[in-house]
Amino acid sequence: MSNATTPTSEPAETVNPSEWRAGTVTGIVHEAPGLRSFMFEFDAPVKHDAGQHYEIRLTAEDGYQAARLYSAAMPANDTSNMLQLTIALMPNGEVSTYLFNSVKPGSQLEIRGPLGRYFIWTPERTEPVLLIGGGSGVVPLRAMRLARQQAASQAPMKLLYSVRTYWDMAYKYELFPRGGQPADDVVITFTEAAPEGWDGYSRRIDAAMVDELLAGFAQKPRAYVCGPTPFVEHVTGLLVQAGLDPGTVSAERFGSTA
Amino acid sequence: MALINPGFKSPGSRDKRVPPGQSVVTSWPVLTYGPTPHIDTNDWRLLVNGEVKKPLELTWDAFNKLPKATMETDIHCVTRWSKLGMKWEGVSLDTLIEMAGGLTDAAHYLVATSYGGYTTNLPVQDVVEGKALVATDADGEPLSPEHGGPARLFVPHLYFWKSAKYVRELTFVTRDEPGFWEVNGYHNYGDPWREQRYDTDF
Numbered sequence: 244m245s246n247a248t249t250p251t252s253e254p255a256e257t258v259n260p261s262e263w264r265a266g267t268v269t270g271i272v273h274e275a276p277g278l279r280s281f282m283f284e285f286d287a288p289v290k291h292d293a294g295q296h297y298e299i300r301l302t303a304e305d306g307y308q309a310a311r312l313y314s315a316a317m318p319a320n321d322t323s324n325m326l327q328l329t330i331a332l333m334p335n336g337e338v339s340t341y342l343f344n345s346v347k348p349g350s351q352l353e354i355r356g357p358l359g360r361y362f363i364w365t366p367e368r369t370e371p372v373l374l375i376g377g378g379s380g381v382v383p384l385r386a387m388r389l390a391r392q393q394a395a396s397q398a399p400m401k402l403l404y405s406v407r408t409y410w411d412m413a414y415k416y417e418l419f420p421r422g423g424q425p426a427d428d429v430v431i432t433f434t435e436a437a438p439e440g441w442d443g444y445s446r447r448i449d450a451a452m453v454d455e456l457l458a459g460f461a462q463k464p465r466a467y468v469c470g471p472t473p474f475v476e477h478v479t480g481l482l483v484q485a486g487l488d489p490g491t492v493s494a495e496r497f498g499s500t501a
Numbered sequence: 502m503a504l505i506n507p508g509f510k511s512p513g514s515r516d517k518r519v520p521p522g523q524s525v526v527t528s529w530p531v532l533t534y535g536p537t538p539h540i541d542t543n544d545w546r547l548l549v550n551g552e553v554k555k556p557l558e559l560t561w562d563a564f565n566k567l568p569k570a571t572m573e574t575d576i577h578c579v580t581r582w583s584k585l586g587m588k589w590e591g592v593s594l595d596t597l598i599e600m601a602g603g604l605t606d607a608a609h610y611l612v613a614t615s616y617g618g619y620t621t622n623l624p625v626q627d628v629v630e631g632k633a634l635v636a637t638d639a640d641g642e643p644l645s646p647e648h649g650g651p652a653r654l655f656v657p658h659l660y661f662w663k664s665a666k667y668v669r670e671l672t673f674v675t676r677d678e679p680g681f682w683e684v685n686g687y688h689n690y691g692d693p694w695r696e697q698r699y700d701t702d703f
Contacts, residue, residue: 303506361685494533
C-alpha cells in the first residue's frame with residue numbers, strides 16, 4: 244500500500260516501513276538445528292536500528308496470507324541492501340516451516356519493516372549495557388553487539404547467552420570461535436551440556452550469575468533480555484531483585500506461558 | 502499486488518472470527534516490554550479520575566464487591582495471534598464511570614496507566630456501552646501476573662496492547678495522549694479488522 248501523504252522533504256529513497264517489498268534470498272546459513280539465517284537483498288538500502296524487526300508475509304495461490312515477525316540479526320549501515328533475519332523453526336509454524344522447506348537462494352519473499360521502536364540500541368547511547376539472550380532470543384542482541392562494533396562505540400556492553408549446547412549456538416564462529424574462548428564481551432552458559440574442557444558457566448541463569456555479571460560493570464547497566472517467555476520472566480525478575488530499576492530492563496518475549 | 506509463494510498452501514476453511522493476517526493459537530502467548538510487576542492485592546488500588554465528576558479510588562476488596570460483567574469473545578494480538586472463544590470477567594467500565602459520577606462533557610479519550618508506568622490511549626466511545634472491562638479472570642481463572650493480573654483493562658475489539666495489563670489508573674482526558682506503544686511505532690487506534698498495526702499503516 245503506498246502512502247500518498249509522505250512528506251516531500253524526506254529523501255527519495257526513504258522506505259515506508261508498512262509497505263511490502265520483495266526481497267531476494269541470496270544465502271541461507273544453517274546456524275544450528277532448527278535455526279537458520281536468511282540473507283535477503285533489496286533494491287534499496289536497508290535501514291534499521293539494532294533490535295528492530297521485520298515481517299515476512301507468505302501468500303498462497305488462493306490469496307490466503309500468513310505473516311510473522313523476525314528480528315534483524317545484523318545492524319544496518321547506510322549503504323547495504325542486505326538484510327539478515329535469523330529464524331527459528333516453530334513446531335507447526337506455517338511460516339517457518341515453509342521458509343525451512345521451500346525457500347532457496349533466488350526465492351523472492353515479501354518483507355516489510357523496520358518495525359517497533361522500543362527494544363532498540365543505538366550508538367548515541369553511552370550507558371553500559373547488559374544483553375541477556377535465551378536460545379534464539381540472542382538474535383536481536385547479536386545485532387546490538389555488532390552495531391556497537393560497527394560504530395566503534397565505547398559504551399561498555401556484555402552479552403550473556405544461555406543456550407543448551409555448543410551445537411545449538413547461533414553465530415558460533417563469531418561468539419565462540421572453535422577451539423578458542425568466547426569473545427571478550429561474551430559470556431556463555433550451557434544449560435544442557437558444555438563442550439569438553441569448558442570452565443565457564445553450565446547451568447541456568449541464577450542470582451549468583453547475575454550478581455557476578457553486574458559486578459563487572461562500574462555502574463548499573465541498562466539491560467535487554469530476549470527469549471522464551473519463562474526465560475524472560477525468570478531473568479528480568481533476577482535483574483530487578485539484583486537492584487536494577489525495572490524501567491531500565493527492556494524485554495522481548497516469545498511463546499506462551501506453560 | 503502480492504507476490505505468490507509457490508507451494509505455500511492455505512490451511513483450508515478459515516474461521517470467520519479471525520481478522521486478516523492473524524493466526525489462531527490455542528496456547529496463550531505473553532508480550533510485555535519489561536519485567537512483570539507482581540502486585541500484592543493488599544496494595545492494589547484502582548483510580549478513576551480526570552474528566553469524571555467524582556474521582557474514584559478503589560481497594561481490591563471494594564472493587565471485587567462491584568457487580569461483575571462477563572464478555573465471551575476473541576482476542577487479537579498485533580504480533581499476529583488470535584485466541585478465540587475466551588470468557589472474560591471483571592467490572593464494566595460503565596459501572597466504574599457511573600460510580601465516578603459520570604463523565605464530564607470534556608471527556609473524549611481514556612488514558613490507562615499501569616503499575617510499572619505503561620500507558621495506552623483509547624477514544625471514550627471505545628470503552629463505554631459494554632465494550633470494556635477492568636478484568637480479573639479469564640476462562641474461569643484469575644489472571645496471572647504474566648497475563649496482567651491482578652486486573653487488566655479489557656477492550657477486545659482493538660489489538661490487545663490496548664488492553665493494558667496490571668492497570669492502576671483510568672484517566673479521562675480531553676485531548677488524545679498517545680501511550681507507550683503508540684509512540685514506539687504502533688498504530689494510534691489499532692483496529693484488527695483494518696490491520697492497523699503500525700503507525701505507518703493507514
